[in-house]
Every structure is written in C-alpha cells, then in structure tokens.
Amino acid sequence: MDFDVIVLGAGIVGVSSALQLQDRGRRVVLVDRRAPGEETSFGNAGLIESSSVVPYGFPRDFGTLLRYAKNRSTDLYWDYRALPHFASWLARFWWESSPERLMAAARDMLPLIQQSVAEHDRLIERAQLGHLIRDSGWIDAYRTPAEFSRQAAAAAMTARTYGLRVAVLDSAALAAREPGLADGFCGALHWQDPKSIVNPGALTKGYASLFEAGGGTVLTGDAATLTAQAGAWSVQTSSGRISAKEVVVALGSWSDRVFAPLGYRIPLRAKRGYHMHYRPTRQMLSMPFVDAEQGYVVAPMEGRLRLTTGVEIARRDARPTGIQLERAERIARSSFGLGERLDASPWLGLRPCTPDMRPVIGRAPRHRGLWFAFGHNHHGLTLGPVTGRLLAEMMTGTPTCADARPFRAERFRS
Structure with a gap:
C-alpha cells in the first residue's frame, strides 16, 4: 500500500479528518481536484457556530410557507426546474422538521456542537492561526419589535437550557455596540460563545499546511476514479494511481459521485448560496451580523465586508443566478454601508445537506475500508475538526468523543 488512508476531499472536513488520523499514527494522503479550502470551505460566513444548537428546520407556519411560495423572498429562492429533483428530499425534510423530530436532531447534534470551538482552538494553536480568529461572537439583528420580542424570549430559554451566553440589545445599545450600523434594526441578540474567522479559506489551508508539516501528502486527483481491488482502494492522482487499505469520502456536496456508483442511496442535496465582497x-x-428577518449575513473579512446569502434551491450544476445576492444587496447596502463590489463575479457555493439535518459519519455498511464524513448542512466549518476527531476515533477503535450512532449511513435505507 502507498498509504494507510486516502481522504477524498480537501475541505474543512477532509483536512480535519486527515489531521486527526495522522495524529493517531496513520499514513494519510489528501486528494482533491483543487487545492485545500477552495470550495465551500472558502465561501461561508466564517462562523464557528457553537450557539446554533437547534438545526435549521423546514418552516411550518403558513405565513412563511406562503411567502416562500411566491418566490420573492431574500432568504430563499427556488428554481422551478429543480423541484422534481428535490421533491422527495423536501418532503422528508418537512417530516423531519416536526417539533419532536427537530428536538431529537438537536439532541443528537449537541455533543458535536458543544465541542466545536475547543477542537478548532487546538488546531488553531498548533497551526499558529490565531490572527484569523475573532472571539467576539455574532449578532442576530431584528427589524420588527414583535419578532424581536419573540426571539429574545426564545433565546433566553435556549441560553438557560444549553448554558450559552446571550445579551439582549435594544436599538440604542446596538448602535453603541456597532457605530457603523445604520438605523433600521430595533434590537438584536448578541451570542457571545461562538467565534468567527476572517478568512475561512485561509483557515482550511492553514490546517492543510499543518498536515503536510507532519508528513502528510496532498495530491490533485479525481475521486470518481476510486476503485476497490484485492483488499485495497485506489484512485488516480497527478502522481499516478495510489492505493490504501481505507478511504474516507469527505467530498461535501459531491460525495454522491463516489457513494452512488457503489450502490448507496443517501439523500444528499446541495443548498446553493452566494457571496460578494464590498x-x-x-x-x-466588529463581528458577523445576521439580518434575521431577511435571511442574509454580513461579516467582516480582512478589511472587507462579505455578504453571504440564504438558500437557493437549484440543481447542483445549474448556472448561477445571483438573484438572492441582488435582493440581499439592495437591503444590506444602506444598513451596513456596503461600497462597491470587490469581486469580478459572485461566488457560488454548495452546502451539503441531508433531510434529517445530521451528517453522515462512519463506516459504509457494505464495503470494507470505506468511511463517510459528509452532509454537515450549514455547519461544515463549525463541525470540521470535531467530525475529524470522531471519525478518526472510530477508524482506530478508540473511545469516541460523541455517540456516533445517529450519524450512521444505515439510517437511510438503500
């Protein structure tokens, strides 16, 4: 064997998995079609989101559903041509979003969420990436008093239940906290436990450099060439075909290009999203802001402001539309002082999502030496290092940092 483990995918989940396996004595190679941190791990809002303990479920109130049906909102845009592709997935997502099932998902995810900041902190210290981190939390801002009052009450309960720190800011306190913010928000919730990254792509690249400094190998290759033969897995790379006893599929929204030909019918879909710098x-x-009622985020990124959009329901390979970005930009420009655009074109990324709002982490049930680590929904950056730790513990047969049973691939019947 050339290596002990091939990790397919050099995003935050794949890089973190490679590092954690390397720390446990495995000879690991990281394979991707691009350099580390240049896909979804590059373009997110930069949040290590330890306060979002309840997953983003399918809305169930009639008013929100009616608004989405009109397809004029900022937080969701859907392409009617994609609906047949998403229909069964959306039906399962709606079913899984009942209050009881949503809270079950929150309980399953909680051990990973609670350890997310600490696992990042360990890697950040080792990789000497402290200059990329801000520990000021993030702000959830509201435009209407009724919604602000409702969410403030819910936040207080969440904080008590999960031991989180949140400060309720009225309009005056918000203006004093963020002088660069214009009028238009009646109040906000300042979640203080999360951290944020001023360059998510650089963070992933920094973790990859740490992996290489420890003797790890990074190669360019095509994951779709993966084959199993004579007790080994092999893949074609720029350095030729390489082999290993075990392989990890950590390709985010593209993971189906490996697991589907192997016969696994895991309902993975990509929620698309855009960003632009200003x-x-x-x-x-001083920290990322969520315009909670409009559904976009504005985050400081190394002297620039990054506007990231909500969800676009469209086929993975469909041409970019930019519709959501244009809608959000019209609202955000005056509120946040957005100047001219700094990118030649909007960036488009793909969030890998399962309908039950849990990632797939663990052994593939029908192939020896095949492991999965994908489907982190909106929390790939947050959960990358702790996912890598959990997976590495499973692969090396040591006690795990969390119960891995909720993340088994077998929960989706093939």
Whole structure:
C-alpha cells in the first residue's frame, strides 16, 4: 500500500479528518481536484457556530410557507426546474422538521456542537492561526419589535437550557455596540460563545499546511476514479494511481459521485448560496451580523465586508443566478454601508445537506475500508475538526468523543 488512508476531499472536513488520523499514527494522503479550502470551505460566513444548537428546520407556519411560495423572498429562492429533483428530499425534510423530530436532531447534534470551538482552538494553536480568529461572537439583528420580542424570549430559554451566553440589545445599545450600523434594526441578540474567522479559506489551508508539516501528502486527483481491488482502494492522482487499505469520502456536496456508483442511496442535496465582497463605507463591523428577518449575513473579512446569502434551491450544476445576492444587496447596502463590489463575479457555493439535518459519519455498511464524513448542512466549518476527531476515533477503535450512532449511513435505507 502507498498509504494507510486516502481522504477524498480537501475541505474543512477532509483536512480535519486527515489531521486527526495522522495524529493517531496513520499514513494519510489528501486528494482533491483543487487545492485545500477552495470550495465551500472558502465561501461561508466564517462562523464557528457553537450557539446554533437547534438545526435549521423546514418552516411550518403558513405565513412563511406562503411567502416562500411566491418566490420573492431574500432568504430563499427556488428554481422551478429543480423541484422534481428535490421533491422527495423536501418532503422528508418537512417530516423531519416536526417539533419532536427537530428536538431529537438537536439532541443528537449537541455533543458535536458543544465541542466545536475547543477542537478548532487546538488546531488553531498548533497551526499558529490565531490572527484569523475573532472571539467576539455574532449578532442576530431584528427589524420588527414583535419578532424581536419573540426571539429574545426564545433565546433566553435556549441560553438557560444549553448554558450559552446571550445579551439582549435594544436599538440604542446596538448602535453603541456597532457605530457603523445604520438605523433600521430595533434590537438584536448578541451570542457571545461562538467565534468567527476572517478568512475561512485561509483557515482550511492553514490546517492543510499543518498536515503536510507532519508528513502528510496532498495530491490533485479525481475521486470518481476510486476503485476497490484485492483488499485495497485506489484512485488516480497527478502522481499516478495510489492505493490504501481505507478511504474516507469527505467530498461535501459531491460525495454522491463516489457513494452512488457503489450502490448507496443517501439523500444528499446541495443548498446553493452566494457571496460578494464590498468596500466598507463606514466603520467596520466588529463581528458577523445576521439580518434575521431577511435571511442574509454580513461579516467582516480582512478589511472587507462579505455578504453571504440564504438558500437557493437549484440543481447542483445549474448556472448561477445571483438573484438572492441582488435582493440581499439592495437591503444590506444602506444598513451596513456596503461600497462597491470587490469581486469580478459572485461566488457560488454548495452546502451539503441531508433531510434529517445530521451528517453522515462512519463506516459504509457494505464495503470494507470505506468511511463517510459528509452532509454537515450549514455547519461544515463549525463541525470540521470535531467530525475529524470522531471519525478518526472510530477508524482506530478508540473511545469516541460523541455517540456516533445517529450519524450512521444505515439510517437511510438503500
């Protein structure tokens, strides 16, 4: 064997998995079609989101559903041509989003969420990436008093239940906290436990450099060439065909290009999202802001402001539309002081999502030496290092940091 483990996918989950396996004595190679951190791990809002303990479920109130049906909202846009592809997935997502099932998903995810910041902190210290981290939390801002009051009460209960820190800011306190913010918000919730990253792509690349410094190998290759023969897995790379006893599929939204030909029918879909950078025209924000009622995020990124959109339901390979970005930009420009666009074109990324709001982590049930680590929904950056730890513990037969049973591939009947 050339290596002990091939990790397919050099995003935050794949890089973290490679590092954790390397720490446990495995000879690991990281294979991707691009350099580390250049897909979804590059373009997110940069949140290590330890306060989002309840997954993002399918809305169940009639008003929200009616608004989405009109397809004019900022937080969701859907392409009617994609609906047949998403129909069964959305039906399962709706079913899994009942109050009882949503809370079950929250209980299953909680051990990973609670350890997310600590696992990042360990890698950040080892890789000397402290300059990329801000520990000021993030702000959830509201435009209407009724919604602000409702969410403030819910936040207080969540904070008590899960031991989180949240400060309720009225409009005056919000203005004092963030002088660069214009009028328009009646109040906000300041979640203080999360951390944020001012360059998510650089963070992933920094973790990959740490992996290489420890003797790990990074190669360019095509995951679709993966084959199993004579007790080994092999894949074609720029350095030729390599082999290993075990392989990890950590390809995010593209993971189906490996597991589907092997006969696994895991309902993985990509929620698309966009970002654009802008020159700030007022004092720079100190932390990421969520415009909660419009469904977009504005985050400070190394002297620029990054606007990231909500969810676009469209086929993975469909041409970019930019519709959501244009809608959000019209609202955010005056509120956050967005100047001219700094990117030649909007960036488009793919969030890998399962309908039960849990990732797939663990052994593939029908192939020896095949492991899965994908489907982290909106929390790939948050959960990358702790996923890598959990997977490495499973692969090396040591006690695990969390119960892995909720993340088994077998929960989806093939």
